[in-house]
Amino acid sequence: MTNINPSPAGLMIAAPRSGSGKTTLTLGLLRALRHAGVAAGSAKCGPDYIDPAFHRAASGRASVNLDSWAMSPALLRELAAQVGIDCDLIICEASMGLFDGVPGPAGQTGSSADVAAALDWPVLLVLDASGQSQSAAAVVKGCATYDPRITIAGVVLNRVGSPRHARLATEAIEALGIPVVGALPRSDGIMLPERHLGLVQAAETSDLEVRLAQIAAFVAEHTRVDVIQALASRGHRAAAGGSAGPAVQPPGQRIAIAQDAAFSFLYPHLLQGWCAAGAEIRCFSPLADEGPDDDCDACWLPGGYPELHAGRLAGSHRFLGRLRRFSETRPVHGECGGYMALGTSLTDAGGVMHPMAGLLSISTSFARRKLHLGYRSARLIDHGCLGPAGTRLRGHEFHYSSVETPSDDISFALVSDAHGAEPVPTGSRRGLVSGSFFHVIATEP
The missing domain is CATH 3.40.50.880 (Class I glutamine amidotransferase (GATase) domain)
Known part of the structure; x- marks a missing residue:
């Protein structure tokens, strides 16, 4: 890889745990931004083959994996800069819970928090609010204070049961000084099909364009996409400090x-x-x-x-x-x-x-x-x-x-x-x- 210009600022879409709605929000934002004429690059934290293909289908641009356990800091920076070429911002989907990783030196545990910290990207927290209201604020506060390296820039509530439910959770969270920039109601109509290793692959989802359009409309209706876009601008513009070379040497010419x-x-x-x-x-x-x-x-x-x-x-x-x-x-x-x-x-x-x-x-x-x-x-x-x-x-x-x-x-x-x-x-x-x-x-x- 050659030296490249700094990438645009990025935003990490993360959650306290798996199954909270990260992929739905990421795909919806990528397609909604594309409809609005915004060039959004994308990335996925951790080892995942399937989600980046959906990112590419939603955004029209290549996605890349970023992994703090397997990759050197130089390679992380270079890949982030590479995916951001000709983009206005980068949307990065976290893996599992924001802080979940393996034992290792600071910054090299494989957690999504490591990637956000390394690239100085703020975090948009997706919170499954089902079964709770004001208690959601305690979860947000915990995530905001657990790791001083990262910044929770905003929250999107998911699986909200009613306007009253959304109001109670929003008021409690915003009392912490963290804005709630969306509230997604419960909906089973926009689920993507799954199989034993995760989602059915993007190339095998015959009605993918219809599904992506539905997801984008759903996210655009229930979140403030313009405010989310502005949150990304707070992040650092990551740049590669010289070529890290290929992650693995080519097996042949x-x-x-x-x-x-x-x-x-x-x-x-x-x-x-x-x-x-x-x-x-x-x-x-x-x-x-x-x-x-x-x-x-x-x-x-x-x-x-x-x-x-x-x-x-x-x-x-x-x-x-x-x-x-x-x-x-x-x-x-x-x-x-x-x-x-x-x-x-x-x-x-x-x-x-x-x-x-x-x-x-x-x-x-x-x-x-x-x-x-x-x-x-x-x-x-x-x-x-x-x-x-x-x-x-x-x-x-x-x-x-x-x-x-x-x-x-x-x-x-x-x-x-x-x-x-x-x-x-x-x-x-x-x-x-x-x-x-x-x-x-x-x-x-």
Whole structure:
């Protein structure tokens, strides 16, 4: 990445806990601002593949992930500046609760508060007011005083039951000196569809434009969008202090990347960094029975939902054949869903076993589901497309699939969690093929 101008000021949309309405407010604001002719960039805190695609659909502009645990401060600043090019402001959606993170040095816990503090962005707090009125002010006061690094610039009440309910909560909160800039009534009509890893992906939501229009109208009717826009102007204009370089070195000069409904989980900042470093990206669709181009020198199978398309993948003989031939002379790497596709078989939710590429000896199953979730630190055991042996990477796991038949291949990396667990071997490596459930975010700061 090259040196770039300061980004516009930003605003963090956060909440005391998950499920409070952050995504609804973020998407509604992005689309409403777009309708008003405001160029709004967007970002998402933490490891999340799905929300940034919805941000992009709502705003018409690329979104990016910002993660204080996995990324260096320099990379955070540079990505914020990058996403703000030609924008009037940046709307950043927090993850989980505002202060939720993992043990770590100050500013490097993975919390959304860390990102807001690092970029000096004020916070717009979304508060689920159901089941309370004046007590909402106590929650707001707690959030406003818990971390002196951040500023709660305003509040939007959500799931408000009546005008009286809104008035009682608003009066109590504004007595603290914090403005209430919106009150969203209870509504089930604007919910986005979900599946086991979160929202159904933006590209798969057939009526997405209709839904986004409804959400924007809902937010515009019940919040003061102009005041919210003004709140963002209080924030610092983040600037990159020189190039941080790509978050992860490109796995090749010309990279073939699987990209379709089965393989779509690849962080935008990785692609941007690889392209900025001079790599060429060639996308192909396994579901369309396409394989990696022969003139590429590395192949990447991202995560996604291969378990929903296992039968179709098993029948994509041209894809499987070209992938096998490619792997004889050039590196192939699979992350999570891509790792599953590189194995010998994948058992779907109905218990039906489907043959996969057979390039790694692991067999996986979605019939026996167990959530695996959390940050991971990985150290590569051998040289590969992600770097030489000993390279340390930061990322995460998020999957429900289980290992049905353990691999007898060489392990890919030694992985530990963010809570100090002893490193354990994970993933598989056979010849030039490697894979694991580990999703890389950045080289360890």
